[in-house]
Amino acid sequence: MKYSSKIICIVCVFLFCNQCNHNPVDTDSAKNTDLSLELLWQYPQEEAIFAEIAVVGDTLYVADSKKLAMLNTSGEILATFDLIKGPGFGKLIIDGDQICFGTSAHRGLNTAFLYLLDRHTLQPVWFKSEIAWAASPCVDENTVYYAGLNEVKALDRATGAEKWSRVTGGRTAYNPVREDNRLYFLTAAFRSDGFLYCLDAESGQIVFQDTLHDIESNGQFGGSVAGLTLSEDKIYVSSENRYFYCFNKQDGSLLWKFLGDSPLETTPALSDGIVYTGSLNRTSYALDAETGALLWSHQDDGSLKNDSPQFYKDYVMFVSSGILFYDKQTGYFYGDIGEKRGYGAWTATLTLDGHIYARTYDLHDGHKGYFSAFKLIEKEK
Template sequence: MKPKKLLIVISILMIGALLSGCGGGRVIGATSWPGVSIDEDTIFVAYNTEVYALKEADGSLIWRYPEEPNARRAFFAAPAYAEGLLLAGDYANSLTALSPDTAAIKWAFNGAKSRYVGSPLLLDDMILAPNADHNLYALDLQGALKWKFEARQALWSQPISDGDVVYLASMDHYLYALALNDGSLKWESDMGGSIVGSPTLADGVLYVGTIGSEVVAVDAETGKDLWRFATTGEVWAQPVVHDGVVFFGDLRGTLYGLDAKTGAQFWKVENAGQVIGAAGILENGVVFATEQSGLKAFGFDGSPLWSLLINGKLYGSPKITDQYILVGVNEGDAIVVAVDFGGNQRWAFQPEKK
């Protein structure tokens, strides 16, 4: 699929749940892709109208939420877990805190005016929830609003924080740095293209991919560019930094390893398959989820390790546990697949229809 066409398809998938809610029936067909998160031996998956908790060992179902799915309430963002809370944002403008053990509702925040596309970030005493209504909402752990910050356009990615500053990427091309305690603006920097994925912070430097076909390194203190690297295609994925190397893929199917300090290219692999999500870091290399070519693992030097073709489309980021690589699947036989570190599928989960 051509990159521009893929961008259109992905955007349609993202808003599909919102539009499908105009009818009274249950959502028919895929309207998003599975958002996967992990906590020790439990896997949480948000997909279409439900959130699931699975056992990591075999993918068996622990619970599903809600008991009665509502076509007007679809989930896209991967659930976020911390401090005994599981947070699930939906396309009906609600952020719901659940018990991670039972899915019992603890509270809900209904102050946003649009859908949650990016996952919330849970800190020690604060929740940072980005919303498509342009606002970042800062809540306490009981769901009360502490402050909010309004960007120029929609927020589709999870913010990151170093404990004092919040770094926020927006579809308006801007990267923002905010004071964590009150949301006041410290600096803003125009990246030259919409930012869909989260930034990455490593050693005082922010790394950002843009739809303007660039990866940009930014001084986290000042917001000034340190270097820019032009890619062959649009970069939706969050760059990942490991041992001084920046790993990412683009929508033309090119994978990269760059010098984190200078932006110099160490290696690239072409025609690997279009990449939407961040790379996963393994002990011996990196693994990418590609739209139609499955999982592909490479050594840290770009040499191929293994590949696994999975039935369906992979739009999310592979999640790494002690045992498995987990990936959400769209339009396939399952919504989550677990793969061992040698590239062998171990289990798959497909929910029973209600």
């Protein structure tokens, strides 16, 4: 039997679009609510910096290519620290009275830096250089861990002295996670496999290692440039080969995987039995955290990259080139609330009291960038 190529094409397009906008359920309460942003204050910012913004109580920390700044939530600059070289990279890790973060060397610089500072004064405890590509850290009570290009190291938190090091395969583009005496992190490589690593945090010995394959038909990289997320017994991983993976946290065995529509570079987020991620093809996904079943998806403008989805009340916020809000259970789309005010976004942090601190740019003049503070406004239609 011969089939019309036109019919086959229509069916393929239907199936693809059905995954991109998968049955979000409209609820009356969601449909009757309008979300918008009230601008509280902003500072001009010349560069597109993707390092995340940290919020602790009423204090903000934000890094660009020149400084780390500490501000209060009214926008008053309390202190600054001059970076030696390179833009801030990944998450700012705040633990107790200290802040730890890395910079990148990928803008023509020959080294990345790793800093440990007093978070109240921004005075340095110590810093490290001669780090290839970038430094992505995490900390525990006595140790600073960082992963970069083909290596992971553990340093004494008090002195910065090396405790152990291990060669890895590929580059780590997001912060490791330390839990229950284990260190978990991901690597990626161009046209080569990347890996999920689980190490003994005290010795650096490998507990298990899973391959995140380079699949040429699915992308240019193997592995992951996102961060991983842990639950009580699972590891959730977004990958460059378009698959979203769920592994057993104890032994690294694969529990399930879900195929996205393009490389997945969004660090997963978990809430109420649902795990959220996003793709470079502009698609936000909500999956059942136990089974991997697709609950809802939605395609909008702008690739979804490193920013992890964030939660406030019954909303989930994704950051692409905009600030996207959904009902986290049903997938009802409230819109790009940044676009409503004329702003795009490079990165944004949503707080528990409904404030959003973001690196934004003017949609009508992309050369005008800002560090902006907003309040989320909810109104009945």
